[in-house]
Amino acid sequence: MRPRKVIYPDKEGVIRYRKKPKVDGREVGGYSVTPERLIVISSTATEITQGEYLLHELLHQSLDPLAERDSDEDLEETIVRSMANTLVQVWKANPAVFSWLHHVLTAEEEK
Numbered sequence: 138m139r140p141r142k143v144i145y146p147d148k149e150g151v152i153r154y155r156k157k158p159k160v161d162g163r164e165v166g167g168y169s170v171t172p173e174r175l176i177v178i179s180s181t182a183t184e185i186t187q188g189e190y191l192l193h194e195l196l197h198q199s200l201d202p203l204a205e206r207d208s209d210e211d212l213e214e215t216i217v218r219s220m221a222n223t224l225v226q227v228w229k230a231n232p233a234v235f236s237w238l239h240h241v242l243t244a245e246e247e248k
Contacts, residue, residue, distance in 0.1 A: 138237070139152075139154065139187065140152055140191070140233060140234040141153075141177070142232070142238055143174075143176070143195070143231050143234055144226060144227070145223070145226070145227060145230075146197065146223065146226045146227075146230075147174075147223050148174055148175065150173075150174030150175065150198070151174070151175050151176070151193065152176045152177075152178065152179070152182055153176070153177045154177075154178050154180035154187075155166070155177055155178075155179065155180060156179070156180055156181055157181070158178070158179055159175045165178060165179075166178070166179045166182055166186065166190045167191070167193065168188035169194040169196065169197045169198055171197070171198055171236055174198065176194040176195070176198070178184075178190045178191055178192065178194070179214065184210065184241040185241050185242060185244060186242065187243045188237070188238050188241035189242070191234075191238065192238060192242075193201070195224065195227065196220060196224075198223065199209075199219060199220040199223035199224055199227075200219055200220065213241035228237070229245065
């Protein structure tokens with residue numbers, strides 16, 4: 138079953154599935170709205186593609202803490218640290234989301 142929510146360190150987020158998600162009038166596979174912790178994924182994409190879109194949007198959400206960047210820190214290190222910290226916290230709080238991702242992202246290999 139597709140996940141419908143994701144728990145972040147600061148609040149609970151919502152995952153919605155839409156037939157034709159759009160950003161600026163252009164059809165996209167997915168998008169996220171960071172302050173609201175909203176992720177929208179195309180419901181017409183294959184399961185494996187939905188999984189890829191979800192992971193992509195989770196990574197966008199993980200970049201939110203960049204505002205706290207230490208000015209002496211390398212930008213690449215800041216990005217990786219931010220993504221890793223958020224993903225670890227999200228992974229711990231949402232085992233069902235990552236179980237679903239594992240299922241859909243490995244499904245083609247198991248056939």
